[in-house]
Amino acid sequence: MAHDIHISAEFVKGATKPEHFPESSLPEIAMIGRSNVGKSSLINTLVRHSRMARVSNTPGKTQEINFFVTDMNFMLVDLPGYGYARRSKDQRQLFSELIRAYVLNRPQLVVTCILVDARHDPQPLDLAMLEELELGGRRYAILLTKCDKLKPTALVEREQQVRDLVVNCEFLVDVVPTSSETGLGRHQLLGLIKRIVNLSS
Ligand SMILES: Nc1nc2c(ncn2[C@@H]2O[C@H](COP(=O)(O)OP(=O)(O)OP(=O)(O)O)[C@@H](O)[C@H]2O)c(=O)[nH]1
Ligand SMILES: [Mg+2]
Numbered sequence: 001m002a003h004d005i006h007i008s009a010e011f012v013k014g015a016t017k018p019e020h021f022p023e024s025s026l027p028e029i030a031m032i033g034r035s036n037v038g039k040s041s042l043i044n045t046l047v048r049h050s051r052m053a054r055v056s057n058t059p060g061k062t063q064e065i066n067f068f069v070t071d072m073n074f075m076l077v078d079l080p081g082y083g084y085a086r087r088s089k090d091q092r093q094l095f096s097e098l099i100r101a102y103v104l105n106r107p108q109l110v111v112t113c114i115l116v117d118a119r120h121d122p123q124p125l126d127l128a129m130l131e132e133l134e135l136g137g138r139r140y141a142i143l144l145t146k147c148d149k150l151k152p153t154a155l156v157e158r159e160q161q162v163r164d165l166v167v168n169c170e171f172l173v174d175v176v177p178t179s180s181e182t183g184l185g186r187h188q189l190l191g192l193i194k195r196i197v198n199l200s201s
Pocket of ligand 1: 033034035036037038039040041042054080081082145146147148149178179180181182
């Protein structure tokens with residue numbers, strides 16, 4: 001068994017506008033995905049802290065961009081969930097200006113993790129976010145969440161479906177099955193983060 005990676009983190013700040021993003025030069029790893037997909041839970045699992053990033057049963061709980069500094073020289077960034085009903089009256093705007101400003105323009109951001117619920121087909125908004133990042137030339141990984149809820153064969157099929165979907169994508173880093181319940185994918189994800197952080201330093 002691979003040896004455990006220890007990492008600890010603490011909350012830096014929450015931002016509701018770009019002017020409030022922290023002035024730090026540390027590389028940033030962001031978690032994005034539909035409301036309730038498990039972004040905050042996965043951050044807590046990575047740092048083995050049950051309540052650092054807020055977790056809730058109410059979709060749309062995380063409304064600001066939350067920055068956490070780790071002791072491994074990078075920041076973890078928890079983004080607001082997208083696709084929360086009636087958030088915006090403007091249907092032309094798929095993602096909030098805040099999310100767009102962050103994922104497309106933030107210089108410190110080295111990889112955006114797009115979280116996709118492993119129980120369902122990737123949703124139109126997931127594909128739209130993937131396309132934004134691909135067209136914007138920004139690196140991203142796809143993390144399948146809540147994999148503890150699937151039978152092994154169903155999980156293999158889901159991972160293959162997603163890999164087939166992104167086969168021609170240039171800026172995709174990897175597809176990683178995860179579970180915040182069992183810790184599945186934690187080691188792989190931390191390894192991926194370490195490689196990218198080292199590349200960018
Ligand atoms: N079984 C299982 N449940 C999970 C997992 N990850 C998250 N959940 C549950 O899913 C719900 C939503 O989790 P959150 O981590 O709050 O999701 P989020 O993406 O941060 O949600 P917003 O901040 O509202 O966008 C909670 O009830 C979690 O306990 C997982 O890996 N397995
Ligand atoms: Mg959250």
